[in-house]
Amino acid sequence: MQVPNTARLMNISRRFLCLIVLLPALSCSDPEANNIITIKGSTTVLPVAQIGAEVFMDRHPGADISVQGGGSGVGIASLIDGTTQIATSSRKIKKEETAKAKAAGVHPFETIVAMDGIAVAVNPSNSMDRLTTPQIRDIYTGKVSNWKEIGGDDREIVVISRDTSSGTFEAFEKLALDGQKVRPDALVTASNQVVNMTVAQTPGAIGYLGYGYLSDRVRAASVDGVRCSEETIRSGRYPLARPLYIYTNGRPTGEVERFIDFLLSEEGQRLVKEQGFISARERSL
Amino acid sequence: MTRQTLRENGPFAAGRKKALRGSDVSQALGFLLLGACIVFALFFLGTILYFILVRGAPAISWEFLTSVPRRAMTQGGVAPAIVGTFYLTVGAISFSLPLGLACAIYLCEYSPKTVLVNIIRLSINNLAGIPSIVFGLFGFAVFVKVFGFGVSILSGSLTLGIMALPGIISASQEAILAVPQSYKEASLALGATHWQTIARVVLPSAFPGILTGVILNIGRVAGETAPILFTAVTFYTRGYPDSVFSEVMALPYHIYALMTEGTRPEIQTQIAYGCSLILLSLVLAISAVAIILRQRQRRIYGS
Amino acid sequence: MRHFKETLYKWIFTILAFASLLFLVGIILTLFRESYPLLVRHDFFDIVFGRFWYPTYDPPEFGMFPLIAASFVVTFGAMAVCVPIGVGTALFLHELASAPQRAVMKPVIEILAGIPSIVYGFFGMIIVAPFIQNLLGIPTGLNAFTASLVLGIMATPTVASLAEDAVSFVPSSFREASLALGANQWQTLTRVVVPAAGSGISTAIILGIGRAVGETMTVLMVAGGAAAIPGSVFDPVRPMTATIAAEMGEAVMGSAHFHALFAIGLILFLITLVVNIFAEIISRRFRLKLGLGR
Numbered sequence: 014m015q016v017p018n019t020a021r022l023m024n025i026s027r028r029f030l031c032l033i034v035l036l037p038a039l040s041c042s043d044p045e046a047n048n049i050i051t052i053k054g055s056t057t058v059l060p061v062a063q064i065g066a067e068v069f070m071d072r073h074p075g076a077d078i079s080v081q082g083g084g085s086g087v088g089i090a091s092l093i094d095g096t097t098q099i100a101t102s103s104r105k106i107k108k109e110e111t112a113k114a115k116a117a118g119v120h121p122f123e124t125i126v127a128m129d130g131i132a133v134a135v136n137p138s139n140s141m142d143r144l145t146t147p148q149i150r151d152i153y154t155g156k157v158s159n160w161k162e163i164g165g166d167d168r169e170i171v172v173i174s175r176d177t178s179s180g181t182f183e184a185f186e187k188l189a190l191d192g193q194k195v196r197p198d199a200l201v202t203a204s205n206q207v208v209n210m211t212v213a214q215t216p217g218a219i220g221y222l223g224y225g226y227l228s229d230r231v232r233a234a235s236v237d238g239v240r241c242s243e244e245t246i247r248s249g250r251y252p253l254a255r256p257l258y259i260y261t262n263g264r265p266t267g268e269v270e271r272f273i274d275f276l277l278s279e280e281g282q283r284l285v286k287e288q289g290f291i292s293a294r295e296r297s298l
Numbered sequence: 299m300t301r302q303t304l305r306e307n308g309p310f311a312a313g314r315k316k317a318l319r320g321s322d323v324s325q326a327l328g329f330l331l332l333g334a335c336i337v338f339a340l341f342f343l344g345t346i347l348y349f350i351l352v353r354g355a356p357a358i359s360w361e362f363l364t365s366v367p368r369r370a371m372t373q374g375g376v377a378p379a380i381v382g383t384f385y386l387t388v389g390a391i392s393f394s395l396p397l398g399l400a401c402a403i404y405l406c407e408y409s410p411k412t413v414l415v416n417i418i419r420l421s422i423n424n425l426a427g428i429p430s431i432v433f434g435l436f437g438f439a440v441f442v443k444v445f446g447f448g449v450s451i452l453s454g455s456l457t458l459g460i461m462a463l464p465g466i467i468s469a470s471q472e473a474i475l476a477v478p479q480s481y482k483e484a485s486l487a488l489g490a491t492h493w494q495t496i497a498r499v500v501l502p503s504a505f506p507g508i509l510t511g512v513i514l515n516i517g518r519v520a521g522e523t524a525p526i527l528f529t530a531v532t533f534y535t536r537g538y539p540d541s542v543f544s545e546v547m548a549l550p551y552h553i554y555a556l557m558t559e560g561t562r563p564e565i566q567t568q569i570a571y572g573c574s575l576i577l578l579s580l581v582l583a584i585s586a587v588a589i590i591l592r593q594r595q596r597r598i599y600g601s
Numbered sequence: 602m603r604h605f606k607e608t609l610y611k612w613i614f615t616i617l618a619f620a621s622l623l624f625l626v627g628i629i630l631t632l633f634r635e636s637y638p639l640l641v642r643h644d645f646f647d648i649v650f651g652r653f654w655y656p657t658y659d660p661p662e663f664g665m666f667p668l669i670a671a672s673f674v675v676t677f678g679a680m681a682v683c684v685p686i687g688v689g690t691a692l693f694l695h696e697l698a699s700a701p702q703r704a705v706m707k708p709v710i711e712i713l714a715g716i717p718s719i720v721y722g723f724f725g726m727i728i729v730a731p732f733i734q735n736l737l738g739i740p741t742g743l744n745a746f747t748a749s750l751v752l753g754i755m756a757t758p759t760v761a762s763l764a765e766d767a768v769s770f771v772p773s774s775f776r777e778a779s780l781a782l783g784a785n786q787w788q789t790l791t792r793v794v795v796p797a798a799g800s801g802i803s804t805a806i807i808l809g810i811g812r813a814v815g816e817t818m819t820v821l822m823v824a825g826g827a828a829a830i831p832g833s834v835f836d837p838v839r840p841m842t843a844t845i846a847a848e849m850g851e852a853v854m855g856s857a858h859f860h861a862l863f864a865i866g867l868i869l870f871l872i873t874l875v876v877n878i879f880a881e882i883i884s885r886r887f888r889l890k891l892g893l894g895r
Contacts, residue, residue, distance in 0.1 A: 049535070049544065060561040063534055067368065070536050079535040079545055082559035086657065086851030093853050096449060109659070113853055171740040176826065177657040178851030194655060197667070200741060200837045201826035203558040203847065210563055214731060215741050226561075288561075301780065325787035329697065335689030336706070339761075342754050343713050346724050397620050404618035408611050418618055420881075421625040427808070427877040428628065428870060429815025431842045435849070435866045436628045439635060443854065460624050467621065491603060493610045521717025524817040524842075528849050550719040554818065557723060567727065574720050585715040589708060 050268055053081045054088020054101035055180045056204035057129060057223040058257050060288040062101055065276050068284065072275075076268060082204060085180025092260055093117050098269050100260040103129065103180030103223065104187075124259045126276055128291035130224040130246040131185050131253040134212045134231040141165035142234045146252060149189050149236070152219060155196035160217065172199040173211050173220035181205060184255045185221045189236075221253075225289025247291050257290065350574045357572030366536055371556065372565045376573055381538050382451075382546030383577075386530060387520045389455025389542070390462055395512060397459075398466030405467075406474045407496055426464035430524040433461045437529040450543040454530025461525055462515045469511020473504040510591045517584035521577060523550040533559060549577045632870055635863035639663065642857065648864065654828040654839075656848065656858045663861045667830045669868065671838035672814055674831055675748045675824060679813040682753025684806055687760030688795075691805075694761075695768045696790055714758035722822035725751035730823060739835045741825065746834040748824035752813050760809040767801020767887070768794060800887030804880045811876040815869065817842040841865050 052062045059082045066078040081087075081097075088100035093114045106114075106121055114121050133144060141160060151157040152170055161167045174195050175182035186192060202208050205226040212220040213230035220231075224241055227233055233241050236252055245251035265273050275281045282292040361375050368374035401422075409415040437457030447453045477500050485495040501508075532545040533555045539546050553573045560566035639648065643663060651664020690710065694703055729751060730742030771794050779789040795802065825837020826847070839847075845862050852859040 049540075051532075051545070056559050059533075059559060063371070063561070064369070066534070067536070077536060077540075079532045081533040082555070083850040090851050090853040110853075113856070169740055176847055177655075178848065194658065197653060197829035198827050198832075198836065200743065201828065201839065201847075203826075206560055206563055207558055211741070211743075214734070217740055321785055321788060325785050328787040328791070332689045332693040332697065335686045336693050339686050339690055339713070339754070339757055340706075340709065343709065345728075346716065346720070349724065349728055350720065397617060400614050400617035401621055404614040408614055409618075418622050421622040423881065424874060424877050425621055425625050425628075427811045427815070427873045429817065429842055429873060431815070431817040431845050432628065432632070432866045432870050435635075435845065435863060436631050438849070439631050439863075440627065463621055463624070491607050493607050517715055521715075521719065523717075523719045524846060527846055550717055550818075553719050553723050554822070557726060557822065570723060570727075574723055577717060578720055581715050581717060582712060585712065589711065 050076070050078045050099065050272060051081070051091075051097040052078060052099040052101060053083060053091045053097040054099075055085040055103040055257070056082040056206070057085075057103040057181050057225070058101035058126070058259075059204075060225065061127060061257075061276070061285050061290065062099075064284050064288065065272070065281060068280075069272055069275050073271070076272070078272070084176065084178030084203075085183065086178030089114075089121075089260060092121065092262060093119050095119070098261060099265075099272070101126075102258045102260060103255065104183040105256075105258065106260060119262045121260045121262070122264050124261070124265075124273055124277070125256045125293045126259050126273075127257040127282075127285045127293050128246055129255060129257050130241045130251050130291075131181060131188065131221050131255065132224050132227050132233045132241040133189075133219065133221050133236055133253070134209070134227065134233055135219050136212055136216045137230070137232045138216050139165065139168075139232065142232050143238070144234045145237050146189055150191065150193065153190055153195050153199070154193045155198075168217040171215050171218040172196060173208055173215075173218055174199040174201055175205075175208065175221075176201045176203055179204075181221065181223055185253065188253045188255065189221070223289075227289070243291055256293070347578075350571060350578055353568070354571035354573075354575030357568045358575060362572055363576070367534065371534065371560060371569065372562050376547075376549070376552060376569065376576070378535060378538055379547040379549045379552040379573065380576065382531070382548040383520055383550070383580075385451050385539060385546060386454050386458060386526060386548060387516055389451055390458035390519045391512060391516055393456055393459030394462045394466050394515075398463050399470050399508065401463075401467050402470035402474055403496060403501075406471055407492070407500070422464045422467055425460075426468075430461060430522055431527075433457055434525045434527055434529060436460075437525060442529055448543060449528070449530060449532070449545050451530060451539055451546055452542045454526045454546070454548075455542075457525045457529045458519050458522060461522065462519050465515040465518065466511060469514065470504070470508050473507025473511065474500060476507055477503045506591060506595045510588045510595065513584055513588040513591070517581045517588070520584070521550055521581050523548075523554060526551060549573050549580075553577070628870070632863060632867040636860055636867045639857060639860040639864050648861075649868075652830065654844070656861055657851075661857055661861075663857070663864075665841075665861075665865060665868070667828050668839060668841045668844050668865065670830050671745070671824070671828075672840040672842070672869075674745050674834070674838060675752060675820060675840050676810060676813045678745060678749025678834065679752035679756055680806065680810060682750060683756040683760050683809055683813075686753070687757045687805070687809065688764045688802060690757070690761040691764035691768055692790060692795070695765055696786070696794070710758050710761055713754075714762070716755075718755065718816060718818045721751050721755050722819040725819060725823040737835070741837060743823055743825040743837055744835045745824060745831050745838045748820050748838070748840075749834070751819055751823055752816055755816065755819060756809045756813050759812050760805045763805030763808060764798075764802050767798040767805060770801060771797045798887075800883050804884040804887065807876055807880040807883065811873050811880070814872055814876070815842065817846050821846050841869050845869075 063080050066080050070076050070078055085102035085104050088102055089106055089110050091097040092100035111121060133149060148163050153172060157163060158170055160170055202211060205222040208220040208222040209226050209228055209231060212218040239245050239251050241251055246254045261269060285292055363375055364377050365375040366378055437453055441447050441453035441456050442449055481499050481503060482495055485499045526548055530546055531548050531551040535547060553570045556566045556570040648663050648665055650666050652666050653662045653664045654667055655662040694706055730747050733747050734742030775793055775797055776789055779793040820840045821843040824840060824843060826839050827837040828839045831838045845865055849862055852862055
């Protein structure tokens with residue numbers, strides 16, 4: 014009978030199994046280690062949150078921060094559900110969200126961490142790099158479907174939008190579309206980065222993304238004659254400028270407060286600028 | 299009469315003497331088509347493996363495999379994701395193996411032929427067909443929320459474990475049924491009780507088969523993303539999980555997150571390729587081990 | 602004492618065996634419980650046949666038809682890819698391949714089956730989609746066509762191995778009789794073996810459908826994400842699974858959006874349930890027909 018061989022195999026496997034199952038249990042022993050700060054929310058704010066978390070953790074070795082994206086909607090929903098302490102958002106919290114929060118016993122406290130502009134980008138091969146707000150609105154709501162209708166080449170417009178959890182989407186909707194609905198056949202992407210990549214790869218595309226995500230693979234169109242730049246965002250001339258927010262449950266305390274203070278400090282704001290945003294201190298909106 | 303003789307002299311021979319028949323042409327075309335199908339499948343597989351290998355290999359280094367991500371995911375490595383995948387997989391198997399094995403033992407050894415048992419079989423089959431995202435929904439609603447485990451290794455492992463359950467049950471069933479009836483009869487004849495027979499004769503003999511099944515399911519579980527999306531994972535955390543209640547990074551989710559939320563695509567696509575290579579190698583190595591084990595087993599037991 | 606232990610063990614195993622039933626019931630209950638509130642507030646037909654999915658607008662619209670249509674289109678397309686290739690591969694492997702060829706190709710198919718869906722999705726998004734976009738000169742490669750293609754390849758090993766099992770159950774006497782009557786190999790394959798294995802192959806196809814409908818990560822990354830009924834196969838779409846994965850994070854627990862996503866999950870579950878039942882019925886008929894019993 015084969016029992017001797019299998020018995021040996023079983024013994025080895027049993028020992029191996031015991032070892033690996035015990036590993037996580039062994040690492041359970043550090044009582045202080047459960048102080049994780051979670052940050053969830055806007056993909057626009059994500060680079061700032063991430064680099065901020067890294068530098069902060071380098072400075073404060075005891076700190077432990079977990080960063081996620083998902084969209085502004087995800088961040089605020091998680092704050093309400095209690096699954097995150099810091100929610101980042103590229104739009105202001107909505108009235109319904111505040112109501113839901115209050116109903117759940119959460120009191121959203123707002124901090125502005127940076128200023129950002131929503132750039133409207135087209136593919137580099139597209140000659141149309143001067144757009145007006147009405148044109149943008151017509152394109153996004155489906156009234157205009159071909160570039161030639163507004164004076165460009167004869168090419169189908171590929172409309173790139175963001176998914177519904179995006180704060181950039183909400184801000185764009187409010188600022189450029191006046192609350193009208195985006196056409197249903199617009200390509201829905203998950204983050205600023207995907208917008209950047211898709212517009213770069215698609216000749217007829219138009220998309221909106223955070224100023225910090227603009228790359229030289231796409232061409233930024235001027236909106237109502239104003240180019241999107243740090244200066245125009247700071248001065249408020251650029252029509253699609255908006256603040257970037259952090260929401261916490263009540264006024265931040267403890268480690269969370271220390272982290273937010275860090276972000277708002279000179280060094281933190283330098284990180285903000287490095288990521289392509291405008292410092293919160295310099296805004297005049 | 300051989301087939302040859304029949305063809306040359308049999309009832310249809312006359313019609314067959316013509317030079318090129320329609321049926322020959324259609325046969326040739328048919329075989330060509332079949333060959334093309336398999337060539338296409340092999341080509342696609344080859345393309346995937348080629349790209350992942352060629353573009354992922356440059357990203358792999360000792361540092362990549364062992365250090366944490368730095369500088370907004372553009373430097374350092376993906377070690378926390380590897381560790382996270384490991385913990386999730388181990389957790390899933392430690393949950394589903396005892397349960398699955400117990401179920402298989404019941405179905406093979408104890409179950410009467412009643413309607414209830416058929417219902418159990420049906421549920422196992424149906425559980426196997428449920429989309430992975432539905433498991434994620436269930437895990438989120440129940441483990442994360444109702445049980446209050448939060449987004450954690452625990453929730454993720456339990457969700458993955460339920461997903462792996464049908465696979466483990468059927469692999470264990472197969473292994474147990476393959477144990478020759480004579481072994482059991484001999485044991486019972488020698489005076490052992492039913493349980494003693496199961497524990498000391500059936501299970502040890504079925505062990506290699508069960509092990510193979512477990513290994514195959516480990517491979518499947520390690521690569522799953524949807525069940526852990528809302529139950530276990532996070533995009534970035536500096537270190538390694540402290541307890542079963544922490545969030546983790548995981549390889550499959552990391553690839554997704556890098557591609558959709560990453561902030562520096564040029565570098566991060568590279569990293570995503572590297573992660574894909576690691577994940578693919580892991581899963582394929584695990585499957586290879588299982589297949590080899592199964593071949594050896596078949597040789598020994600001659601099934 | 603011994604007897605007591607025996608009975609104890611028996612009962613422990615009986616109880617544990619019900620675990621899988623417990624989980625299935627748990628999943629069903631959870632899905633129903635979390636989707637029910639939606640039905641209270643919105644009309645059933647508006648939801649299932651409504652054409653606009655705008656869950657975060659005020660007031661929200663939960664028309665799921667574009668999502669269901671997208672799943673349908675992508676699954677159908679995937680079947681168009683994986684059925685010919687899968688069944689063709691199975692036939693080739695079983696009938697025409699020599700032993701060494703088979704020894705190499707069977708493991709290859711199993712390897713294909715083992716590739717995680719995220720890798721398919723990643724590959725689809727980064728290589729296949731741009732390729733198709735450039736090849737066909739269409740606005741974007743992230744659409745139903747590309748998703749069907751990648752999904753089809755993903756489902757092929759499932760269909761291939763099940764079809765091969767089905768074909769291997771056809772008794773060789775069928776084959777030999779056909780050849781003895783003068784048919785060539787191809788005619789035997791198409792007119793005798795495949796029809797005989799018909800139910801088994803149908804089971805394989807149906808289970809392949811189940812796999813394609815339930816796939817999440819691949820379609821999430823490749824299908825484009827537009828919640829609109831596709832006008833052509835080259836339009837971006839958003840199948841049900843991708844919708845849940847993409848929007849779950851932002852739905853506050855207990856909100857209408859949350860319930861709507863669970864409702865989608867419920868519909869998905871019911872579809873796979875129906876698929877499984879069909880597969881079960883057909884495979885049972887198949888086994889009886891070939892005299893394999895049970």
